[in-house]
Amino acid sequence: xxxxxxxxxxxxxxxxxxxxxxxxxxxxxxxxxxxxxxxxxxxxxxxxxxxxxxxxxxxxxxxxxxxxxxxxxxxxxxxxxxxxxxxxxxxxxxxxxxxxxxxxxxxxxxxxxxxxxxxxxxxxxxxxxxxxxxxxxxxxxxxxxxxxxxxxxxxxxxxxxxxxxxxxxxxxxxxxxxxxxxxxxxxxxxxxxxxxxxxxxxxxxxxxxxxxxxxxxxxxxxxxxxxxxxxxxxxxxxxxxxxxxxxxxxxxxxxxxxxxxxxxxxxxxxxxxxxxxxxxxxxxxxxxxxxxxxxxxxxxxxxxxxxxxxxxxxxxxxxxxxxxxxxxxxxxxxxxxxxxxxxxxxxxxxxxxxxxxxxxxxxxxxxxxxxxxxxxxxxxxxxxxxxxxxxxxxxxxxxxxxxxxxxxxxxxxxxxxxxxxxxxxxxxxxxxxxxxxxxxxxxxxxxxxxxxxxxxxxxxxxxxxxxxxxxxxxxxxxxxxxxxxxxxxxxxxxxxxxxxxxxxxxxxxxxxxxxxxxxxxxxxxxxxxxxxxxxxxxxxxxxxxxxxxxxxxxxxxxxxxxxxxxxxxxxxxxxxxxxxxxxxxxxxxxxxxxxxxxxxxxxxxxxxxxxxxxxxxxxxxxxxxxxxx
Amino acid sequence: xxxxxxxxxxxxxxxxxxxxxxxxxxxxxxxxxxxxxxxxxxxxxxxxxxxxxxxxxxxxxxxxxxxxxxxxxxxxxxxxxxxxxxxxxxxxxxxxxxxxxxxxxxxxxxxxxxxxxxxxxxxxxxxxxxxxxxxxxxxxxxxxxxxxxxxxxxxxxxxxxxxxxxxxxxxxxxxxxxxxxxxxxxxxxxxxxxxxxxxxxxxxxxxxxxxxxxxxxxxxxxxxxxxxxxxxxxxxxxxxxxxxxxxxxxxxxxxxxxxxxxxxxxxxxxxxxxxxxxxxxxxxxxxxxxxxxxxxxxxxxxxxxxxxxxxxxxxxxxxxxxxxxxxxxxxxxxxxxxxxxxxxxxxxxxxxxxxxxxxx
Numbered sequence: 010x011x012x013x014x015x016x017x018x019x020x021x022x023x024x025x026x027x028x029x030x031x032x033x034x035x036x037x038x039x040x041x042x043x044x045x046x047x048x049x050x051x052x053x054x055x056x057x058x059x060x061x062x063x064x065x066x067x068x069x070x071x072x073x074x075x076x077x078x079x080x081x082x083x084x085x086x087x088x089x090x091x092x093x094x095x096x097x098x099x100x101x102x103x104x105x106x107x108x109x110x111x112x113x114x115x116x117x118x119x120x121x122x123x124x125x126x127x128x129x130x131x132x133x134x135x136x137x138x139x140x141x142x143x144x145x146x147x148x149x150x151x152x153x154x155x156x157x158x159x160x161x162x163x164x165x166x167x168x169x170x171x172x173x174x175x176x177x178x179x180x181x182x183x184x185x186x187x188x189x190x191x192x193x194x195x196x197x198x199x200x201x202x203x204x205x206x207x208x209x210x211x212x213x214x215x216x217x218x219x220x221x222x223x224x225x226x227x228x229x230x231x232x233x234x235x236x237x238x239x240x241x242x243x244x245x246x247x248x249x250x251x252x253x254x255x256x257x258x259x260x261x262x263x264x265x266x267x268x269x270x271x272x273x274x275x276x277x278x279x280x281x282x283x284x285x286x287x288x289x290x291x292x293x294x295x296x297x298x299x300x301x302x303x304x305x306x307x308x309x310x311x312x313x314x315x316x317x318x319x320x321x322x323x324x325x326x327x328x329x330x331x332x333x334x335x336x337x338x339x340x341x342x343x344x345x346x347x348x349x350x351x352x353x354x355x356x357x358x359x360x361x362x363x364x365x366x367x368x369x370x371x372x373x374x375x376x377x378x379x380x381x382x383x384x385x386x387x388x389x390x391x392x393x394x395x396x397x398x399x400x401x402x403x404x405x406x407x408x409x410x411x412x413x414x415x416x417x418x419x420x421x422x423x424x425x426x427x428x429x430x431x432x433x434x435x436x437x438x439x440x441x442x443x444x445x446x447x448x449x450x451x452x453x454x455x456x457x458x459x460x461x462x463x464x465x466x467x468x469x470x471x472x473x474x475x476x477x478x479x480x481x482x483x484x485x486x487x488x489x490x491x492x493x494x495x496x497x498x499x500x501x502x503x504x505x506x507x508x509x510x511x512x513x514x515x516x517x518x519x520x521x522x523x524x525x526x527x528x529x530x531x532x533x534x535x536x537x538x539x540x541x542x543x544x545x546x547x548x549x550x551x552x553x554x555x556x557x558x559x560x561x562x563x564x565x566x567x568x569x570x571x572x573x574x575x576x577x578x579x580x581x582x583x584x585x586x587x588x589x590x591x592x593x594x595x596x597x598x599x600x601x602x603x604x605x606x607x608x609x610x611x612x613x614x615x616x617x618x619x620x621x622x623x624x625x626x627x628x629x630x631x632x633x634x635x636x637x638x
Numbered sequence: 639x640x641x642x643x644x645x646x647x648x649x650x651x652x653x654x655x656x657x658x659x660x661x662x663x664x665x666x667x668x669x670x671x672x673x674x675x676x677x678x679x680x681x682x683x684x685x686x687x688x689x690x691x692x693x694x695x696x697x698x699x700x701x702x703x704x705x706x707x708x709x710x711x712x713x714x715x716x717x718x719x720x721x722x723x724x725x726x727x728x729x730x731x732x733x734x735x736x737x738x739x740x741x742x743x744x745x746x747x748x749x750x751x752x753x754x755x756x757x758x759x760x761x762x763x764x765x766x767x768x769x770x771x772x773x774x775x776x777x778x779x780x781x782x783x784x785x786x787x788x789x790x791x792x793x794x795x796x797x798x799x800x801x802x803x804x805x806x807x808x809x810x811x812x813x814x815x816x817x818x819x820x821x822x823x824x825x826x827x828x829x830x831x832x833x834x835x836x837x838x839x840x841x842x843x844x845x846x847x848x849x850x851x852x853x854x855x856x857x858x859x860x861x862x863x864x865x866x867x868x869x870x871x872x873x874x875x876x877x878x879x880x881x882x883x884x885x886x887x888x889x890x891x892x893x894x895x896x897x898x899x900x901x902x903x904x905x906x907x908x909x910x911x912x913x914x915x916x917x918x919x920x921x922x923x924x925x926x927x928x929x930x931x932x933x934x935x936x937x938x939x940x941x942x943x944x945x946x947x948x949x950x951x952x953x954x955x956x957x958x959x960x961x962x963x964x965x966x967x968x969x970x971x972x973x974x975x976x977x978x979x980x981x982x983x984x985x986x987x988x989x990x991x992x993x994x995x996x997x998x
Contacts, residue, residue: 070865070963071865071866071868071963071964072865072963072964075862075864075865075867142864142865143862144862148817148861148862150813150815150816150817150833151816151817151862151863151864154815154816154864155864239833239834244834245817245832245833245834246832246834246835279709279720280718280719280720281720281721281722281723282722282723282724284723284724284725284726285724285725285726285729285730286724286725287725288725288730310819310827310828310829310830310860311830311832312829312830312832312835312837312838314756315752315753315755315756315757318752318756319748319749319752319753322745322748322749322752323745323748323749326741326744326745326748327741329737329741330734330737330738330741333694333733333734333737334730334733334734336698337698337701337729337730337733338725338730340698340701340702340705341723341726341729343705343706343709344701344704344705344709345709345720345721345723346709346720347709347711347714347718347719347720348705348706348709348710348711349711350710350711358706361698361702362698362699362702365694365695365698366695369691369694369695370691372687372691372741372744373684373687373688373691375748376683376687376744376747376748376751377748377751377752378679378680378683378748378751378752378754378755378827379680379683379684379687379748379827380827381680381755381826381827381828381829382669382677382680382684382823382826382827382828384827384828384860385819385821385828385860385861386823386860446663449663449668449669449670449684450663450664450667450668450669450670450823451663451664451667451668451669451823451824451856451858453821453858453859453860453868454860455862455867455868456867456868457865457867457868458868458869459868460943462664463664463666463667463856464663464664464667464668541719
């Protein structure tokens with residue numbers, strides 16, 4: 010970290026992170042915890058592939074296998090992909106719009122800690138009687154029949170972490186609407202900010218249906234309600250609707266920011282402005298909009314009838330049009346550019362064929378009658394891994410390399426980065442391409458074993474070998490992170506040399522107040538414009554140097570989230586006769602949460618000011634102070 | 639459905655190509671070797687969409703490869719600053735319009751086929767004498783096994799569906815417990831088996847299953863339904879109409895008592911320990927706790943997935959949980975009133991069950 014941070018003791022650094030409301034530090038918290046859950050989910054994936062390496066394998070038992078696939082999916086989507094993207098949104102988006110922080114720094118911290126405790130709670134199920142085992146989709150009839158508390162860990166854990174995500178989404182929306190620097194009109198916003206904006210809107214609209222579904226599930230399982238109990242007049246299909254009304258937009262919540270990261274990369278490393286910027290923006294909005302009209306394509310085989318299936322099939326196909334616009338705009342961005350094949354760019358370039366492959370199989374599955382064959386077979390497993398890994402995970406890896414210098418002030422090794430890339434990329438295609446054919450050959454998904462001589466043996470073996478390659482790639486990446494951190498070679502404002510947007514105009518990592526003076530934005534790719542016009546500072550300013558108002562750090566978000574965590578245990582054991590203390594725990598937990606809300610409401614916290622003199626002093630030292638307190 | 643749209647010979651050629659490229663798969667279960675109208679329609683859609691999508695992939699790949707080869711910085715030099723192009727209305731129009739046209743090509747057969755495959759109006763059609771014109775099978779999915787009831791014929795069987803070839807067979811699907819999904823990959827796509835409503839669809843079986851290497855088509859549960867979801871298999875025997883009528887007639891007859899001495903002994907044990915859940919008459923009511931075993935000796939697998947021999951059968955009776963975790967059959971000890979079955983009793987039971995047959 011910076012000069013001031015190095016003087017701090019270890020305990021002080023920890024305390025600093027526990028109480029921080031700085032978007033850049035919260036980004037690091039998201040990155041570390043998302044990265045940790047990514048490794049956990051990856052380990053689960055490896056166990057799945059070991060089990061399916063050969064016919065009739067007994068590495069995992071049937072019940073354990075179902076727990077592992079459930080936790081693999083849930084962890085990767087909710088606890089790895091989303092927080093890792095939230096890390097980049099937090100780290101970069103406020104810088105891109107020239108803001109000093111997000112609109113609600115306190116809420117930002119609360120959002121993180123809710124996600125964190127929700128994720129921990131969910132994973133504690135492994136040690137407390139078994140993980141959820143009804144698939145990440147948690148279909149109601151199976152979920153209600155599931156014994157033990159696994160499903161309750163799922164519904165309570167996701168409720169808590171879902172609050173966190175919802176808060177983050179609202180926060181980003183308000184930030185982007187209100188805190189853009191002067192001159193940063195909507196149509197000058199970098200594409201990553203745009204995709205953050207649209208994804209946040211999707212979070213705002215998509216998470217409430219999930220929360221409702223989870224509440225129904227919690228009440229059915231823990232408090233004796235009958236929303237999904239067929240014998241009592243309930244209906245399990247309602248869960249499927251609620252889940253997918255959330256679940257489909259969720260795909261776009263993940264993939265739109267990934268598109269945003271790639272859009273930045275294509276422009277930077279081709280030294281060219283995005284081709285068809287306006288079209289890209291409107292394609293993003295359209296994808297977000299259509300994302301809410303297509304959920305029933307996950308339910309073609311449920312028996313909704315031909316009219317519903319036909320309508321949703323057509324609606325789904327339409328999404329291919331804006332997605333195609335994006336692909337061609339990216340291709341035309343690099344066309345005529347000057348392409349530098351750095352690690353982020355290599356990921357971005359590899360993303361195009363990978364994602365196109367995932368996209369075309371998506372259109373195939375949009376054809377409802379064909380989907381009757383493909384649905385719930387290994388074809389769909391191949392398809393969504395092509396989209397999520399080929400789109401989102403490649404973006405996360407690319408983004409990690411791209412923004413690492415901005416977040417930590419050091420450059421990840423390009424050489425090790427390339428090794429990671431090749432292992433991961435080859436492994437990815439080896440693992441999942443062959444799975445299309447497994448599906449076509451009749452292999453259903455979510456099977457813990459398969460019989461020999463059904464024509465699936467060789468392909469499963471190949472798929473498992475591919476998974477090993479991906480694991481090696483990720484391990485090399487970890488080595489890269491450790492080596493880079495140990496070497497600690499500091500970099501300047503614009504380490505890639507071709508930065509175009511505001512975040513590259515300020516030190517790496519930026520000072521805790523981001524911009525000593527709010528910049529004035531004179532066009533799309535504002536930093537590029539200033540550079541091309543020979544402006545050495547890289548920015549023009551919208552205000553004179555003056556005092557900067559900053560928020561105080563606070564431990565309250567952590568305590569508030571911890572209260573929810575405690576209360577969840579109370580709810581979990583509410584119906585267990587052997588645990589009469591459950592109600593007390595529920596009340597104590599909620600007491601902690603509401604008590605800390607009360608403290609927050611009654612105690613004025615007006616923040617503090619950094620004086621002009623301190624800013625000048627800081628600028629002399631390189632302008633990347635980690636904080637004055 | 640696609641007669642007006644596509645060239646069948648081209649399809650046949652591409653079929654061969656695709657099968658060659660992908661490894662054939664087993665004809666008992668591969669969707670790439672369709673054995674009925676429904677699977678064939680779906681396969682045609684697969685080929686059509688693959689052609690269209692291959693075109694898309696080729697266009698993207700060509701632009702992509704040219705771009706990354708032509709515009710490398712190592713070729714252009716470090717100082718080159720490219721022209722900052724904003725966009726091109728013409729190009730953007732093209733790549734909006736062309737995909738729409740391609741999607742229309744896919745949309746028309748999709749909509750047609752969606753309605754065609756869901757058309758079950760003929761299910762209730764009756765002849766002048768008031769008999770059903772078409773065969774209907776009621777399928778009930780239960781935790782890890784399948785019951786097949788032929789309501790018009792008053793016949794019930796389990797685990798092995800028997801159907802006539804070259805005619806439409808209609809299905810009513812319902813689950814007795816949790817959600818499952820009914821899928822015979824080489825005959826047609828899946829339809830979910832929900833606990834709250836009856837789903838209806840039809841399939842056609844164009845090939846007699848006796849021509850297959852294993853003698854049966856493979857059916858699968860395609861919706862995660864608990865630990866033994868992977869083992870919730872069933873088999874399909876497709877026979878010509880004449881043979882099917884014979885089979886129905888045989889099922890409708892009262893079962894004969896066992897002939898052999900060992901099997902007779904087994905029949906007694908069965909009557910004491912098993913009959914509470916398992917019927918051995920084809921005309922027994924549907925909805926028993928366990929699968930109807932009338933055709934057990936004719937079946938292809940024990941418990942839907944184990945090789946069909948006495949050894950597996952005896953192991954299964956002794957300890958079903960070990961083979962199909964989470965299934966609802968009590969172990970041998972419980973069924974025998976607290977004492978494990980003796981080796982002799984197991985042998986007898988196996989001999990009896992294997993003797994249950996309606997085929998000649």
